[in-house]
Amino acid sequence: MTAVLERTRTPAPAHRPRRRAGNRADQLFLLPAVLFVAVTVVYPLVYSVLQAFQDVGLREVIRGGAEWVGFANFANQFGRAEFWQALWLSLVYTVGTVVLTYVGGLALALLFVHRFAGRNVMRALLMLAWILPTVVGANVWRWLLDGSYGLLNAVLRGLGLIEGDVFWLGQPGPALVSVIAATAWSFAPFAMILLVAGLQGVPTMLYEAARIDGASAWQQFRHVTLPALRPVSVTVMLLIFIFAFKTFDTIYLMTRGGPGGATLTLPLYAFQEAFEFRRYDTAAVATTVMLLVPLVLSIFYFRSLRREETA
């Protein structure tokens, strides 16, 4: 491969310097975008990571003079049960959301890939969950799950499944499941759109061949649809993982991280440390970990993608 590249590089064509000049001019057009990203993304990111290595409280934020403490903040956080609890809850919440969103999105995609009366209207209605501002969606869920006048309790009482009031957001386990369900509810239409596109790309002749071989609907789904959807599925799962891992608003609005810290995921933990307890350094450790987890996952994803492309 290297030899091929060497051959194509030499000898240099006569007009090469002019092409270079053209490239330079093209690249100058990128300058505003590069500067924008540098100022709005790279600088805050680097600043935040650097804070994780400094002793930063409110005083240092205002007056400066933060001391470098190396990995002391990391050691401090890694020694705190609350930090590991937040990381664990983040992973449970994220994986739960990914699974529920994917299953829900796939079910919707399988429904909406077929033509039927009212399909477009129903699809548009479903998209509302994705479009709705988070504050509206989260408050709808708070109302649905309210112990005294919530719709869920009314239905369950009507069916004779519960008696009295059940406070779903006041108990640790149900509260965690509730915020997962609310997040999956809002993400599922987005997953559906990508998966519908994936389904439409599966060649119909594969299904025809499977039918000729006598495959049942389930076997067609398992041996044709799922393998053909694999690249889209991985992309959907990775995107939902990243969205969910950094989700703050839905959880904060529904439970504020409670009850008793049962939904205090890493983003809420970082918020609490920084803006309620004013420990900016330990909050920076949490946000740095929040940065690393999806980054590592993305690297694995792109590597596997490249392997598939070269295979």
Next chain:
Amino acid sequence: MRTVVRATVVMAAAVLAAAGCAGGGGETGGGDAAEPLSVWQFYGDESMPTGKPLYDLVARYEQQSGTDVDIRFIPYDDFNRTLTQAAAAGDGPDIALISAFDTAAMADAGVIQDLSPQVQAWGQQGEYFPTSWESTQADGKTYGVPHLADAYAVYYNTAMVQQAPTTWAEMEATAASLSGQGRAGLAVSGIEGAEGATGLAIRMLAAGAQPTEIDSPGGHAALESFQRMVQSGALSEGFLTWNEEDAKNQFATGQAAMMINSATYVNILREENPDLQWSVAVLPSETTGQTMLSAENLTIGATSDDVDRAWDLISFMQRPDELQVYLPERNKLPARDDVPGTAEDPVRAVFAQQLQQAWAPDAALAPHTTEVLTALQAALQQAISGTPVPDAARSAQATIDEALGTS
């Protein structure tokens, strides 16, 4: 190509350096006399019932002094973050209204100015309730003036409750007897975080324990009291998801016969629920009957270069005749005892009486109040969920001790 990259890096560095400079020391606080004074607050905007009285008060000052004032409303949840970021960028307001409990931390960080010389010359500090005035002090200096005060008391539905309970034993029994058929005897906020710890802190104070002493006989007694009230139905388990507004709604709709809440809701109940029959009583007592102080202080930003005019506005806002008009519109109480008319409204008089027994964190605790109250709420949640009281208290005490550096 290398030249382009180098040029890009140089320009990016220039922009970042410029951003760094902006973060280092610009000075836009007050400006010259022609610039309006800037006031930052979290009460509300001009269209909101919680914000309008402040705008009216400042408008009266503008009219009288001829000074322009620019009021900026920043919601409470964003307020401290915005204020500290602005201060770090050298771009804070002339006057900032900040929570009484945050004053010492803001002073220590250099967000606000030492007002001791102005206060000495003014000479009215003796008019303020000691607890309120104490919240303006840090390192022996005065960093603000109390703007107003608020206290928690017991609201009770007079159609259901003949006489408000005067002890916590009576409160438990009365609330239990009034519960049933979808109704609770008592409503109080118990939501995650500091807000939901107020009821427990009040109960601890009554039992003779400081809010920093959850793992003490008084702390245990307070947790057990809440456990008993939930078990008897006196208090709905749902209180763990209620903020103060939710507790008010429970009371306003008759789903709770009593509630512990601040004076904030007096006018709201009067306006929104004119048919509701209710009154207010001081908190039940045991060892004491202390309430939590809820208050804000008027401060001058460290970056303000128009301190004289800023102080002039603050002293105007604290004139007793202005407070007499302003405070009833805000549902709040004076932080000083020479404001006429406070005792004329019987409901406000009860809150004023309650304020005489207000608790506020001392200077060592103040910067960690949120953390301590959050730990108390966690203990409350655990106790209600079935964790034995000693275990819940011990766990919360460890968090509190770590926060205060006393572990």
